Amino acid sequence: MIEPAPSSVLVRPMSSAGDGSTDMPSGPNTLSPDTEPRLRMKSATPAPGPVDGGWWPRTRDLADELPTLLEAMTARLGRIDRVTYHLADWPVPDRRLPYDDGVVRLEGFRSQPSGSLTVIGWNRHRLTLRVVPPETAPGDARKALTDVAD
Numbered sequence: 001m002i003e004p005a006p007s008s009v010l011v012r013p014m015s016s017a018g019d020g021s022t023d024m025p026s027g028p029n030t031l032s033p034d035t036e037p038r039l040r041m042k043s044a045t046p047a048p049g050p051v052d053g054g055w056w057p058r059t060r061d062l063a064d065e066l067p068t069l070l071e072a073m074t075a076r077l078g079r080i081d082r083v084t085y086h087l088a089d090w091p092v093p094d095r096r097l098p099y100d101d102g103v104v105r106l107e108g109f110r111s112q113p114s115g116s117l118t119v120i121g122w123n124r125h126r127l128t129l130r131v132v133p134p135e136t137a138p139g140d141a142r143k144a145l146t147d148v149a150d
Contacts, residue, residue, distance in 0.1 A: 038141070039072055039129075040149035051116065054148035056132040056141045062093045062106065070099055070119065077121030080104050086114045089131065 041053035057065040062085065070080050082105035083097075090108070097104045112118070115133075120126045132144045 038145070039069065040145040041076075041127075042149050050113075050128065051130045051148060052127040053129050054132055054145040055117065055129045056136065056145060057134050059134050060090060062090045063097055066097055066104070066106075067099060070104065073119045073121075073127060074100070076127060077119060077123070077125055079122045080119060081122045081124075082107055082120050084109060084112055084118045084120070086110070086112045086116065089114055089117075 038056035038058070039053060042048075042051075055069060057069075059065060062083075066083060070083075073080060079102070080099065084107045087108040087110050092108065093106050095106055097106055115131050116128055117131050118126050118128045130144070130148045132141045136144065
């Protein structure tokens with residue numbers, strides 16, 4: 001069952017038998033479970049605490065992982081301007097990612113908390129996510145995503 005979150009993002013509960021994805025719909029062309037972002041968001045906006053949700057990417061290739069995440073973030077942020085991350089968490093990607101008839105800037109900082117990623121919209125609103133490492137076991141990753149979103 002799909003329940004609208006207060007922020008208007010549609011989020012399905014996580015499957016207990018799956019890979020930890022939240023099955024966030026991407027619109028009329030819903031992605032397959034292998035390409036949907038494994039994401040849990042807090043329902044409150046602004047979210048209490050230092051993060052707005054959690055994300056469990058499948059790989060450490062940020063440029064490959066971001067398009068499905070950005071698609072999900074667009075529901076809350078509108079057009080995406082940039083993504084910031086901790087430099088040591090990801091191999092250095094290109095600084096510009098073609099996305100949605102435009103370009104999203106990718107900016108790595110040593111000052112950004114390790115294990116986090118921030119998505120910033122053109123309106124300067126931002127969502128910060130706790131990143132669960134891709135190599136995390138599915139059960140541990142599901143728990144981490146649930147803990148972050150509660």
